[in-house]
Amino acid sequence: MSSHDVTVLGYVLVVLACVGLQLLSLRPSSRVPSFTALLRRVMRGRPGRVGVITAWAWLGLHFFAR
Amino acid sequence: MTEPRPEVSLVRATVAAVVHEPVVAIMLVAAFFDGISGNPIHALLLGGVAIVLGRDIALGEPNPPVSLVERGGWVPPSWIVLGLSGAFAIVVGAFPRYSWPATAGVVAMSAAAIAVAWRGPLVARTVPGPLPRAGVIAWASVFVAGALWELAALLQQPSLTADSQQHPTISTLTDPALATHLGRTLIMFGWLAAGWFLIRQ
Numbered sequence: 001m002s003s004h005d006v007t008v009l010g011y012v013l014v015v016l017a018c019v020g021l022q023l024l025s026l027r028p029s030s031r032v033p034s035f036t037a038l039l040r041r042v043m044r045g046r047p048g049r050v051g052v053i054t055a056w057a058w059l060g061l062h063f064f065a066r
Numbered sequence: 067m068t069e070p071r072p073e074v075s076l077v078r079a080t081v082a083a084v085v086h087e088p089v090v091a092i093m094l095v096a097a098f099f100d101g102i103s104g105n106p107i108h109a110l111l112l113g114g115v116a117i118v119l120g121r122d123i124a125l126g127e128p129n130p131p132v133s134l135v136e137r138g139g140w141v142p143p144s145w146i147v148l149g150l151s152g153a154f155a156i157v158v159g160a161f162p163r164y165s166w167p168a169t170a171g172v173v174a175m176s177a178a179a180i181a182v183a184w185r186g187p188l189v190a191r192t193v194p195g196p197l198p199r200a201g202v203i204a205w206a207s208v209f210v211a212g213a214l215w216e217l218a219a220l221l222q223q224p225s226l227t228a229d230s231q232q233h234p235t236i237s238t239l240t241d242p243a244l245a246t247h248l249g250r251t252l253i254m255f256g257w258l259a260a261g262w263f264l265i266r267q
Contacts, residue, residue, distance in 0.1 A: 003232040007219050011236065014212040021204055032201035037194045039267045044193045046127075046184065047119060051089035053183040054115050056264055057176030058096070060257050061108045062237070063244065064158075065169040 079124030090120045133187040141188045151258035159251035
C-alpha cells in the first residue's frame with residue numbers, strides 16, 4: 001500500500017467515523033448526539049452561528065476564490 | 067480617577083472578547099495564517115468578521131430572540147433556493163478557479179450568508195440543552211483527527227505551495243474534479259446546498 005493510499009484511507013476512515021457516530025445517535029437513549037443536534041447547540045448564539053457560517057464561507061473561498 | 071474615553075473602553079472590551087471568545091480567536095488566527103500564505107481576500111473576510119463579532123460581543127448586543135419567520139420575515143422554500151443555487155453554480159462554475167468572476171461570486175454569496183446568519187436563525191427550531199459529554203468528545207475527536215490528518219499531509223508536501231501525490235491534501239484530491247466545468251458546478255452546488263442546510267439550523 002503506497003503513501004498515497006494510506007493518506008486517502010485516513011480521510012475515508014474519518015468520514016466513516018462520522019457516519020458511524022450519526023448512526024449511533026439514532027439509537028434510543030443514545031449518549032451520542034446527532035450532527036444536527038451538535039450544530040444547533042453550537043449555533044444557538046451569534047458567535048457560534050456566525051463562526052459556523054464563516055467556516056463554510058472560507059471553504060468556498062479556499063476552493064474557488066483567489 | 068478619570069474614566070477612560072468610551073472608544074478606549076470599547077477597544078479594551080473588544081480585545082477582551084477576542085481573548086475570551088474562542089470563535090473570534092480562531093478566526094483571527096486563521097486570518098493571520100491565510101494572510102501570510104498569500105490569500106489576502108480570505109484573510110480580510112476572516113479578520114473582518116472576527117473584529118466585528120468581537121466588537122459585537124464587547125457591546126453586549128443581544129441575539130435576536132426569535133427566528134426571522136417569527137419576526138414576520140419570509141424564507142423561500144428549499145426548492146427555490148436549491149434551484150437558484152444550481153443556476154448560480156452552472157454560471158460561476160463556467161469560470162476558472164481563482165478567476166475574478168469566480169472570486170466575486172463566492173465572496174458575494176459568503177457575505178450574504180454571513181449577514182443572514184448575523185440576524186439570527188431563519189426558522190424556529192428546537193435548540194437542545196447541554197449534550198452528553200461523551201458524545202461531544204466523540205464528535206470532537208473525529209473532527210480533530212480529520213484536521214490533524216489533513217495538516218500532516220500538508221506538512222509532508224515539498225512546500226506549502228507544492229502539492230504532493232504521495233501525501234495529498236483534500237484540496238489536492240479535488241483538483242482534477244475542479245479542473246472541469248462539470249466538476250466545479252457539482253462541487254459549488256454541494257457547497258451552496260451545505261450552506262443552506264447550515265443556515266437553517
